[in-house]
Amino acid sequence: xxxxxxxxxxxxxxxxxxxxxMLFVGLVVGVVAGAIPGLSATMAVxxxxxxxFAMTPINAILLLLGVYKGGIFGGSIPAILIKTPGTPASSAxxxxxxxxxxxxxxxxxxxxxxxxxxxxxxxxxxALILFAGWLASFALNFGPPEFFALILFSLTIIAGVxxxxxxxxxxxxxxxxxxxxxxLDLVYGTNRFTFGDPNMMGGLNFIAVLIGLFAxxxxxxxAWNPVAHLGRTRALGKSRCTLADYLGSFKSIIRGSxxxxxxxxxxGIGAAPSAFLSYSEARRTSKNKANFGKGEIEGVAASxxxxxxxxxxxxxxxxxxxxxxxxxxxxxIGAFMVHGLQPGPMMFILxxxxxxxxxxxxxxxxxxLLLVGSVAIRGFKFVADVPKRILMPGVLxxxxxxxxxxxxxxxxxxxxxxxxxxxxxxxxxxxxxxxxLIAFILGPLLEDNFRQSMLxxxxxxxxxxxxxxxxxxxxxxxxxxxxxxxxxxxKKVPLS
Amino acid sequence: xxxxxxxxxLGVVASLFALFLVFFAIPNFVFAPSNVGKIVLSPKxxxxxxxxxxxxxxxxxxxxxxxxxxxxxxxxxxxxxPEGSAPWMRLGALAVIMVLMMFGLPRLGMVWTAMLxxxxxxxxxxxxxxxxxxxxxxxVPLLLYVxxxxxxxVAIPQGNFVRLP
Numbered sequence: 024x025x026x027x028x029x030x031x032x033x034x035x036x037x038x039x040x041x042x043x044x045m046l047f048v049g050l051v052v053g054v055v056a057g058a059i060p061g062l063s064a065t066m067a068v069x070x071x072x073x074x075x076f077a078m079t080p081i082n083a084i085l086l087l088l089g090v091y092k093g094g095i096f097g098g099s100i101p102a103i104l105i106k107t108p109g110t111p112a113s114s115a116x117x118x119x120x121x122x123x124x125x126x127x128x129x130x131x132x133x134x135x136x137x138x139x140x141x142x143x144x145x146x147x148x149x150a151l152i153l154f155a156g157w158l159a160s161f162a163l164n165f166g167p168p169e170f171f172a173l174i175l176f177s178l179t180i181i182a183g184v185x186x187x188x189x190x191x192x193x194x195x196x197x198x199x200x201x202x203x204x205x206x207l208d209l210v211y212g213t214n215r216f217t218f219g220d221p222n223m224m225g226g227l228n229f230i231a232v233l234i235g236l237f238a239x240x241x242x243x244x245x246a247w248n249p250v251a252h253l254g255r256t257r258a259l260g261k262s263r264c265t266l267a268d269y270l271g272s273f274k275s276i277i278r279g280s281x282x283x284x285x286x287x288x289x290x291g292i293g294a295a296p297s298a299f300l301s302y303s304e305a306r307r308t309s310k311n312k313a314n315f316g317k318g319e320i321e322g323v324a325a326s327x328x329x330x331x332x333x334x335x336x337x338x339x340x341x342x343x344x345x346x347x348x349x350x351x352x353x354x355x356i357g358a359f360m361v362h363g364l365q366p367g368p369m370m371f372i373l374x375x376x377x378x379x380x381x382x383x384x385x386x387x388x389x390x391x392l393l394l395v396g397s398v399a400i401r402g403f404k405f406v407a408d409v410p411k412r413i414l415m416p417g418v419l420x421x422x423x424x425x426x427x428x429x430x431x432x433x434x435x436x437x438x439x440x441x442x443x444x445x446x447x448x449x450x451x452x453x454x455x456x457x458x459x460l461i462a463f464i465l466g467p468l469l470e471d472n473f474r475q476s477m478l479x480x481x482x483x484x485x486x487x488x489x490x491x492x493x494x495x496x497x498x499x500x501x502x503x504x505x506x507x508x509x510x511x512x513x514k515k516v517p518l519s
Numbered sequence: 520x521x522x523x524x525x526x527x528x529l530g531v532v533a534s535l536f537a538l539f540l541v542f543f544a545i546p547n548f549v550f551a552p553s554n555v556g557k558i559v560l561s562p563k564x565x566x567x568x569x570x571x572x573x574x575x576x577x578x579x580x581x582x583x584x585x586x587x588x589x590x591x592x593x594x595x596x597x598x599x600x601p602e603g604s605a606p607w608m609r610l611g612a613l614a615v616i617m618v619l620m621m622f623g624l625p626r627l628g629m630v631w632t633a634m635l636x637x638x639x640x641x642x643x644x645x646x647x648x649x650x651x652x653x654x655x656x657x658x659v660p661l662l663l664y665v666x667x668x669x670x671x672x673v674a675i676p677q678g679n680f681v682r683l684p
Contacts, residue, residue, distance in 0.1 A: 077671035190526070190580050194533055197573045201540075201566070204549075208562035213550040215562055242640070246613040247606045249644040413652050416640035417659050420633040423620065424663045428673040433624050440617045452525060453593070470565050482557040 033379025036081050043391075045082040046384050049089020050391050054399040056090070057097020059409065064094025068354050069237050070418065072230060072361070073425030080362035081377055085384045087358050091351050092144060092334050092388055095294065096396055099136040099327055104129055112294030112330035115302045119315065119322030126318060127262070130400070134264025135320050136327045137396040139276045143328040145389040146280035147287065147335030151342075152382045154288065155371075158343035162368035167475035168486050172496035174469045177290045177346045179503040181458040189511055192458045195449065199462030200469075202227060209471050210478070222434040229357045231426045231438040232463060236456045238422050239443025244450065245415045264320070272324035275305040279325045283332015288339045290348050294330040301329025335385060341366050342378065346465075350457040353464050361429070521590045530580030537574035545570065612643055628678025633660035 037043070049071070056067030071090050075083030098113035103120035116136060123132040165173070178196070185192020205216045206226030217223040269276075279301030286297040305325030306315040315322045337348030345367030347353035359366050364374060371378055426439045446456050473487075480486035487493060545566050555561045616639050623632035634656050641652035664683060667673040677683065 074666070074671075076673075188522075188526075190576060190583060191529065194529065194573070194576050194580070197569055197576060201569050201573070204566050204569070208551075210560065211552050211555070211562055213552060213562050215549045215566065216544070218548065243610065243613060245644050246609040246640075249609075410646065410648050410651070412644040412646040413641055413648060413655055415644060416637040416652070417655060419640055420637050420660055421663065423624075423633060423636075424629065424660075424667055424675075427624075427629065427675070428667050428671060431674050433621070433676070436624065437621055440621070443617075444614070452529060454529070473565075474560060477557070477559050482559050484559075 029375050029379045030383075032376035033381075033383050036376045036380035037085070037383050042082055042085055042380070042384065043387060045078070045086040046089045046388055047391050047395070049086040050093040050388065050395045053090035053093020053095075054097035054100075054395050055093075057094035058100040058399060059411075059414070063237075064091060064098060065351050065354065066237050066241065067094050068351050069230075069234050070421055070425065072233075072354065072358055073428045075358060076361065076428055080359075080364055081380045081384075083358060083362055084355070084377070084381060087355055088338075088381070088385065089388060089391070091355065092331075092392060093395060094351075095331055095334050096137065096140045096327075096392060097399065099140070100133060100399065103132045103136065103323070112298055112333070114295055115298035115326035115329065116323060118302065118326070119317070119319045122316070122318030123320065123323065128318070131262040131264045131268065131320065132323050133400045135268055135272065135323045137393065137400065138264060138269050139272070139279070139324040139327040140331040140396065141389050141393045142276050143280035143283055143331035144334055144392060145386075146277070147284050147332045148382075148385040148389060149335075150284040150288070151335040151338050151385065155339045155343045155378075158339060159368040159371040162344050163372075165368070165492065167472040167479065168489050169492045169496070171469065171472040171476055171487060172493040172500070173344060173346065174465050174472060176496045176500045176503070177340075178462065178465060178469070179290075179500060179507070181461060182503070182507045185455055185458055187453065189507065191452075191454045195454045195456065196458040196462035199459035200466040202232070202459075203463050203466030204470075209467070210474055222432065226467070227438055228426070228429055228432075228435045229464070230361070230429045231435040232442050233354060233357065233460060234422050234426055235439040235442025236446040236460055238418055239439060240446040240450045240456070242415050242419050243443060243447040245412070249412055268320055269324075272321040275301070275309070275321050275325040276328040278304060279328025280332040283329050283334075284336040287333030287336030287348060290340050290346050294333040294349070297333050298326045298329035301332075302326040338385075342370065342381075343368065347461060350460055353461050356464060521592050523584050523587045523590050525593075526580045526587070527584035530577045530582075530584060533577030533580060534574055535577075537570045537577060540566065540570040540573070609643055613640070616640060616643070624676055626678055627680065628682070629676045630660045630664045630683060631678060631681065633663070
């Protein structure tokens with residue numbers, strides 16, 4: 024199929040009101056959820072997932088991508104106004120955004136955050152369109168040993184999402200890998216940890232585990248301390264972001280976007296490091312270096328460009344290799360699977376219309392984000408005023424309906440509650456939940472490809488090193504592990 | 520709590536859990552056909568590898584705790600530690616609400632159970648808007664029922680008492 028044929032197929036799929044409406048709704052939901060402290064973009068994507076079951080795959084994925092992109096921008100609103108990042112990626116935005124809000128320039132900071140986000144989003148989408156197809160055509164040569172080496176490398180994502188302690192992150196990942204072994208064995212069909220319960224034979228439901236880990240602990244935390252969320256909101260002020268502000272920061276925005284694209288296309292690095300790297304580069308090269316950290320608008324532009332530049336690029340490994348770039352794309356992989364799609368190189372052959380439909384939708388999403396973001400900035404007061412002690416019971420009810428709807432099975436609701444308490448215990452013990460979820464998704468793929476390789480070779484492990492592709496991924500894994508170990512040992516506290 | 524004590528605790532728990540898996544859970548709850556020739560193809564191989572790695576990480580955490588000199592407590596902003604027994608009672612009450620929901624879903628139906636759970640949670644969280652909470656407790660489950668039952672075509676449990684259209 025030629026490029027024009029693929030584009031035409033994509034247009035045929037998304038060239039209707041419903042598809043763009045879903046994208047728009049997704050952006051609205053994402054921006055609102057990102058703007059409410061405590062409701063992260065991850066949680067928003069997880070909670071939206073059950074609503075997509077009855078939709079066509081393209082509408083469902085566009086809705087979720089809208090929530091993802093909206094959530095990343097939405098997180099900057101509370102970061103600037105109340106010094107509480109709605110998402111971890113917005114942490115760098117606080118550095119200059121909040122000082123600007125304190126001197127009455129919140130409107131200007133939010134405007135710059137929006138324009139930088141939209142620009143970076145467009146650059147990131149362009150990178151996705153240019154590189155995903157190329158990477159997928161390369162990945163068509165992969166067999167089980169190559170996929171095993173790739174997934175093993177992808178598990179180094181865990182270092183990126185482990186937060187303050189690599190050991191706790193690794194423990195979380197191992198718990199996820201162990202939980203993924205529940206169900207019938209992939210090769211022999213024998214029971215593993217099913218305790219004779221037919222509900223467990225297919226393994227634990229991904230969405231129940233996901234919502235249990237990311238949404239329920241927030242509700243339990245609310246029971247522990249119902250007043251922890253109370254804070255002070257800043258007014259927008261009268262100043263607005265001007266064209267001169269935008270052009271003055273344009274170089275930092277483009278540089279931040281490219282940093283975001285580069286780091287986002289590597290699984291596991293995520294938006295927060297990209298935002299900080301973009302910020303530090305802008306600071307290093309800026310004429311107003313001394314103002315950084317005190318309310319410099321270029322700092323807001325750089326950090327927002329850095330974190331939004333990641334949003335499209337994380338979809339490169341997702342679409343081309345079937346490997347999540349971060350925790351939100353891990354959830355989106357689950358959405359693909361729910362709709363009978365398997366992201367990876369074969370998708371570029373079997374579902375090329377969906378791939379190009381997504382590309383078209385993503386280009387439009389940058390424009391929609393500009394519209395939705397402009398309104399959201401003005402409407403933040405109403406979003407921030409939603410009483411959280413009413414919101415959280417609503418989230419609980421939504422979780423119950425959503426998880427039940429996956430398989431029409433009350434057992435899944437029980438799994439969600441149990442995972443919620445597990446997630447809460449992890450939260451209290453500072454064990455990050457993201458490595459758990461990523462390992463839970465990648466675990467069966469890793470084991471499946473390993474055992475297929477062993478079957479192919481008659482249990483000869485040398486097949487795992489059979490050619491340049493496997494060597495490449497083994498080398499990448501070794502370099503990453505070396506870099507992680509070195510950076511960890513450089514800290515004062517060993518391996519923590 | 521300090522990182523030292525947290526790592527010591529987690530390390531001991533992880534190591535004990537790994538021992539439990541290796542010596543009890545895997546032999547008793549993972550079944551392998553008797554004709555599996557090579558250990559790497561056995562359904563038990565992967566769980567054993569993961570248990571071994573869990574034990575290693577557990578020992579790593581213990582080692583880290585024992586070699587860390589400083590015992591500085593974490594700045595505990597996220598979870599917060601309100602004083603007294605009330606937080607524990609609220610946690611217990613929320614657990615009871617969840618258990619009752621599991622019992623109520625097939626008997627009362629999802630909508631009625633969700634309404635009761637919503638109201639109970641709102642009051643458990645000491646809402647300052649009780650009227651709004653009650654209104655939301657009725658409206659939110661009904662709206663979700665309309666969406667999931669009539670738009671998404673999900674067979675929402677109706678219970679044994681009052682059935683919705």
